[in-house]
Amino acid sequence: MADMGMMQAAEQDADLRLVEALVRKDPLALEAFVRRHERWVRGVVFGIAGRNDLADDVIQQVWTAVWRQIGTLRDPTAWRAWLYGLVRRATIDAGRRWRRRRRNEVTVEPEVLTRAPSTTQPDQGLIADERHRRLLEAIRSLPSIYREPFVLKHLEGWSYAEIGSVLGLPVDTVETRLVRARRLLREMLQGAL
Amino acid sequence: MRSVDERTERRIVRMLDGELAPADQHELNRDLLRSPQARRVLSDYRDIDRLAAEVMTAVVDGRCRVAGPTGRTWTGRRTVLWSGVFAGLAAAAIIMVVAGLTWQGDHSIDKGSPDRTAPIALRPQETAGPQHLVPVGMDLLNRGQRRIDRDYVGVFDEARGTLYVFEVNRTRTVRIPVAGDL
Numbered sequence: 001m002a003d004m005g006m007m008q009a010a011e012q013d014a015d016l017r018l019v020e021a022l023v024r025k026d027p028l029a030l031e032a033f034v035r036r037h038e039r040w041v042r043g044v045v046f047g048i049a050g051r052n053d054l055a056d057d058v059i060q061q062v063w064t065a066v067w068r069q070i071g072t073l074r075d076p077t078a079w080r081a082w083l084y085g086l087v088r089r090a091t092i093d094a095g096r097r098w099r100r101r102r103r104n105e106v107t108v109e110p111e112v113l114t115r116a117p118s119t120t121q122p123d124q125g126l127i128a129d130e131r132h133r134r135l136l137e138a139i140r141s142l143p144s145i146y147r148e149p150f151v152l153k154h155l156e157g158w159s160y161a162e163i164g165s166v167l168g169l170p171v172d173t174v175e176t177r178l179v180r181a182r183r184l185l186r187e188m189l190q191g192a193l
Numbered sequence: 194m195r196s197v198d199e200r201t202e203r204r205i206v207r208m209l210d211g212e213l214a215p216a217d218q219h220e221l222n223r224d225l226l227r228s229p230q231a232r233r234v235l236s237d238y239r240d241i242d243r244l245a246a247e248v249m250t251a252v253v254d255g256r257c258r259v260a261g262p263t264g265r266t267w268t269g270r271r272t273v274l275w276s277g278v279f280a281g282l283a284a285a286a287i288i289m290v291v292a293g294l295t296w297q298g299d300h301s302i303d304k305g306s307p308d309r310t311a312p313i314a315l316r317p318q319e320t321a322g323p324q325h326l327v328p329v330g331m332d333l334l335n336r337g338q339r340r341i342d343r344d345y346v347g348v349f350d351e352a353r354g355t356l357y358v359f360e361v362n363r364t365r366t367v368r369i370p371v372a373g374d375l
Contacts, residue, residue, distance in 0.1 A: 053260035
């Protein structure tokens with residue numbers, strides 16, 4: 001437990017040093033920052049939008065915004081909430097652009113849930129599994145106020161306090177939302193568990 | 194669907210999330226021993242957590258593609274709201290149009306006509322046989338006033354002092370302005 005705490009503290013320290021280097025406009029720091037947090041950002045995009053097809057577009061915008069707007073980060077220790085705000089705005093903008101494009105197109109991309117072309121053979125069957133497919137649909141159909149903390153919890157294993165600090169919510173509210181998210185998922189998956 | 198009380202459910206979730214205080218752990222153990230429903234909820238939530246971690250890892254790593262709107266994000270809800278508003282307005286407009294047409298139909302000038310497909314009047318010209326001329330009394334005209342401007346043209350035969358009504362779209366008509374107080 002103590003080792004875990006020390007590891008966490010070391011990680012936080014490394015993140016903070018990277019952010020400080022970013023503030024000094026160190027391009028190598030940006031590269032390292034992207035490598036460390038891209039997966040987390042992808043998770044946030046899914047948490048907010050309930051889809052991952054916009055992630056590449058959003059992420060490109062987010063890293064550009066990080067580089068351009070890092071000077072607006074007043075408290076470097078609050079970098080995660082700041083980054084979350086950037087991802088949230090970029091995701092919502094990307095969703096709007098997508099809807100505008102879709103309106104102007106003759107052929108409309110239907111709502112799809114497909115396996116991406118991948119060489120990772122063992123995982124290809126994942127979404128073919130009925131339970132996984134139903135759960136993914138259930139997570140997507142959760143209201144975003146429940147989906148966002150649920151995704152952060154299950155992708156990153158964050159504490160309620162960490163989730164609350166990023167979402168700007170009290171710990172009790174985070175707990176309530178996580179309880180309701182599970183309750184809704186259980187209701188939606190009735191008979192499949 | 195909720196088969197355990199809220200407090201037990203919260204403890205179960207806190208335990209799964211690694212947030213349960215040791216004192217609450219004893220309480221939860223007692224609840225779990227006592228209640229098969231609580232054990233069921235714990236088992237279901239464990240399954241959900243395990244499957245969710247697998248699914249979301251696949252999503253984030255790009256091993257499956259999830260596209261299309263969910264309609265549940267903040268913007269999505271707003272879209273749904275506006276879609277609902279527009280759908281409601283469209284429905285109201287359709288109802289108003291249908292109701293208006295029905296109302297007009299009830300007051301149509303040819304309501305009492307036995308054969309609605311036959312022309313109800315012809316031009317007061319020599320080519321038109323007198324058998325097709327239908328004199329219209331003032332009471333009928335008043336009842337059908339709403340449609341005269343749109344679907345009927347009234348022709349006043351000054352010599353006979355008679356107004357003839359032509360149904361537009363069924364008969365080629367000649368509009369003759371009628372002067373005087375009808």
